[in-house]
Amino acid sequence: MKPLPITPDRTVAAVRDQQQRFMRWPDALLQSRTEQLRTKIKSEQRHAPPPANSRFWQRWWQPTASDAMIEAHGLMAEAVRRTTGKLFYDVQLQAGWILSSGSIAEMQTGEGKTLTTGLPVFWQALAGRGCHVSTVNEYLARRDFETLQPSFDLLGLTVGHIDSKMGVAEKQQAYRCDITYGPGYEFGFDFLRDQIALRSAPRRKLGMEYLAHLRGESVEQKNALIGRRLAFAVIDEADSVLIDEATTPLILSGQETSPRVGGSQIEAYFAADRIAQQLQPEEDYRVASIDRSIELTPTGWFRIHQHFAQSPQLRLARAWSCYVDNALRARQILCRDVDYVVRNGSVEIVDQNTGRIHPDRSWRNGLHQAVQVKERVAVVAEQQTQARITRQRFISQYDAICGLTGTAQAAADELKDFYRLSVVSIPTHRPCHRIGLPSRYFSNLRSKQASIVAEIRARHAHGAPMLVGTRTIAESRSISAALHSCGVPHRTLNGVQDESEADLIALAGQPGSVTIATNMAGRGTDIGLSDASRRRGGLHVIATEHHPCSRVDRQLIGRGARQGDPGSYQFFVSAEDELFDQTPQLAESIAARCEGAPDAQHDFSSQITRLQNDLEHQAYQRRAQLNRADQWLDRVLETVAKEAV
Numbered sequence: 001m002k003p004l005p006i007t008p009d010r011t012v013a014a015v016r017d018q019q020q021r022f023m024r025w026p027d028a029l030l031q032s033r034t035e036q037l038r039t040k041i042k043s044e045q046r047h048a049p050p051p052a053n054s055r056f057w058q059r060w061w062q063p064t065a066s067d068a069m070i071e072a073h074g075l076m077a078e079a080v081r082r083t084t085g086k087l088f089y090d091v092q093l094q095a096g097w098i099l100s101s102g103s104i105a106e107m108q109t110g111e112g113k114t115l116t117t118g119l120p121v122f123w124q125a126l127a128g129r130g131c132h133v134s135t136v137n138e139y140l141a142r143r144d145f146e147t148l149q150p151s152f153d154l155l156g157l158t159v160g161h162i163d164s165k166m167g168v169a170e171k172q173q174a175y176r177c178d179i180t181y182g183p184g185y186e187f188g189f190d191f192l193r194d195q196i197a198l199r200s201a202p203r204r205k206l207g208m209e210y211l212a213h214l215r216g217e218s219v220e221q222k223n224a225l226i227g228r229r230l231a232f233a234v235i236d237e238a239d240s241v242l243i244d245e246a247t248t249p250l251i252l253s254g255q256e257t258s259p260r261v262g263g264s265q266i267e268a269y270f271a272a273d274r275i276a277q278q279l280q281p282e283e284d285y286r287v288a289s290i291d292r293s294i295e296l297t298p299t300g301w302f303r304i305h306q307h308f309a310q311s312p313q314l315r316l317a318r319a320w321s322c323y324v325d326n327a328l329r330a331r332q333i334l335c336r337d338v339d340y341v342v343r344n345g346s347v348e349i350v351d352q353n354t355g356r357i358h359p360d361r362s363w364r365n366g367l368h369q370a371v372q373v374k375e376r377v378a379v380v381a382e383q384q385t386q387a388r389i390t391r392q393r394f395i396s397q398y399d400a401i402c403g404l405t406g407t408a409q410a411a412a413d414e415l416k417d418f419y420r421l422s423v424v425s426i427p428t429h430r431p432c433h434r435i436g437l438p439s440r441y442f443s444n445l446r447s448k449q450a451s452i453v454a455e456i457r458a459r460h461a462h463g464a465p466m467l468v469g470t471r472t473i474a475e476s477r478s479i480s481a482a483l484h485s486c487g488v489p490h491r492t493l494n495g496v497q498d499e500s501e502a503d504l505i506a507l508a509g510q511p512g513s514v515t516i517a518t519n520m521a522g523r524g525t526d527i528g529l530s531d532a533s534r535r536r537g538g539l540h541v542i543a544t545e546h547h548p549c550s551r552v553d554r555q556l557i558g559r560g561a562r563q564g565d566p567g568s569y570q571f572f573v574s575a576e577d578e579l580f581d582q583t584p585q586l587a588e589s590i591a592a593r594c595e596g597a598p599d600a601q602h603d604f605s606s607q608i609t610r611l612q613n614d615l616e617h618q619a620y621q622r623r624a625q626l627n628r629a630d631q632w633l634d635r636v637l638e639t640v641a642k643e644a645v
């Protein structure tokens with residue numbers, strides 16, 4: 001599909017004209033018009049030239065931009081109006097056009113991306129090849145699905161939703177729909193599950209596929225696959241998925257069926273934990289500040305092997321130093337209520353990007369077991385990796401994608417280089433009234449937290465709703481405990497709370513409401529304000545530290561002052577924040593200037609921006625390296641395939 005010339009005004013006017021026309025039509029007529037469009041697009045598809053064999057997107061037929069696209073957008077806009085009572089803003093129609101043209105639309109936080117996705121999704125779903133709406137978590141997948149399901153129903157399209165707790169049959173049903181909502185990682189895991197099924201399925205004899213077709217059986221049913229061909233995806237929070245998580249692999253594990261070393265393996269984890277507690281930092285091992293990797297010194301190396309020689313009964317599945325490395329990582333690097341939580345007698349990983357807890361995930365190669373030993377919970381068998389894929393590589397399996405986010409421009413070059421996607425910025429619907437208060441700096445964490453609590457108490461007295469964004473669960477707990485002790489009522493959203501996420505968010509915009517939240521309330525969370533809250537200045541966001549990536553900071557402050565509402569934010573920074581781990585000079589300078597005078601007017605914002613830029617550049621280089629490795633792998637696979645022919 002060729003990118004369309006962007007003529008926002010003409011496009012918006014044309015879609016509005018179509019919608020005006022449809023406003024007079026009864027529901028049944030909208031449905032039959034959808035059916036006609038679907039037939040037209042399918043016939044175009046049948047007569048399209050064969051696929052070009054390129055690696056990236058748009059290698060298969062895509063519906064071309066035409067009057068049909070304008071009409072489809074008009075139909076969807078009208079269906080949304082009838083089912084939600086909301087009339088698309090001009091900026092949403094513009095963004096819809098950009099998305100249907102296969103680009104990334106940068107819409108500021110709170111501008112209504114959920115409804116906007118309906119436009120490209122409806123358009124692409126007409127081709128009947130399945131369209132995925134990929135969100136960053138299950139809560140958003142369900143919320144967005146429930147928001148737009150009535151509109152798609154009205155137009156006669158089928159729509160489903162997947163989550164990690166569903167069984168195969170339920171998922172298959174959702175995947176057979178025209179549109180499927182789900183968290184991006186779950187689409188990836190299902191893809192891996194299908195790859196495994198395909199690998200182990202017996203090869204069919206020539207003609208069997210056709211016979212199955214004549215019997216009315218679909219190939220997917222025959223193979224008991226979960227999903228189907230990856231045709232088109234709309235990626236919500238595109239920068240998080242395509243950039244921040246690009247190098248995080250999706251790993252599908254299965255329980256180890258034949259443990260290689262039996263019960264003495266468990267003893268090895270414990271022995272490694274014992275020696276790890278005896279090793280001395282700097283003398284026996286060093287922790288690298290850049291990637292937090294652990295390196296044993298020659299003395300440490302000697303000590304661990306001396307220890308091993310005294311335990312002849314230990315039988316190992318890997319080198320002894322790996323056990324000790326895991327035990328050191330578990331003790332020195334991974335922190336409870338930061339990297340993981342301990343719940344119901346098991347260790348559950350916290351996703352650092354989303355703040356969500358994933359009970360079904362585990363660290364590999366014995367690290368998870370080392371953490372279980374440290375926490376003295378039951379040690380479970382190691383799991384074998386069955387299949388893995390990087391997110392970057394998984395996304396490249398789609399024929400075409402488009403995406404939305406509030407923070408894409410900063411990553412525009414990378415999106416172009418790696419994914420061949422252009423970024424188009426969409427203006428805001430109403431002017432933004434967000435007020436940024438000067439950051440406050442402290443020499444240590446203790447004085448920072450005391451000031452945060454004092455600030456919350458003072459603001460609470462005036463009744464403005466507040467969102468306090470913390471980096472870790474531990475910090476959310478610590479601020480919560482401090483507020484308890486001074487009698488400030490509040491709620492906590494950190495993945496281990498008892499209340500439902502939706503209920504907490506529904507209350508967060510009420511006057512006087514104080515919500516302490518980890519990254520769970522970062523991207524996508526929509527905090528609705530009451531009129532009384534607007535009169536008190538809207539939502540005030542307190543960010544308890546800077547994230548290494550400035551886009552994550554912008555997402556957090558973007559929870560307030562949405563769509564022209566009032567709102568404000570302020571950062572609290574301490575010299576002991578994790579951000580400064582790699583720049584001790586900056587930490588020392590903040591500590592020295594703030595010592596004894598925490599509220600003096602200091603400004604380190606330009607140094608912090610520079611530091612964030614440096615860290616983002618380092619992360620970019622890691623992703624570029626992975627991308628090169630992926631391209632190399634593709635070339636190898638292509639060569640192997642050619643030689644096989």
Ligand SMILES: Nc1ncnc2c1ncn2[C@@H]1O[C@H](COP(=O)(O)OP(=O)(O)OP(=O)(O)O)[C@@H](O)[C@H]1O
Pocket residue numbers: 086087088089092107108109110111112113114115406523524525526528558563
């Ligand atoms: N056309 C519209 N008319 C009225 N309200 C709208 C319209 N579009 C969206 N909204 C409302 O605006 C709010 C924000 O929408 P939404 O959560 O989709 O924003 P977002 O851009 O996805 O935010 P974020 O960047 O935080 O993910 C919601 O309450 C939604 O119902």
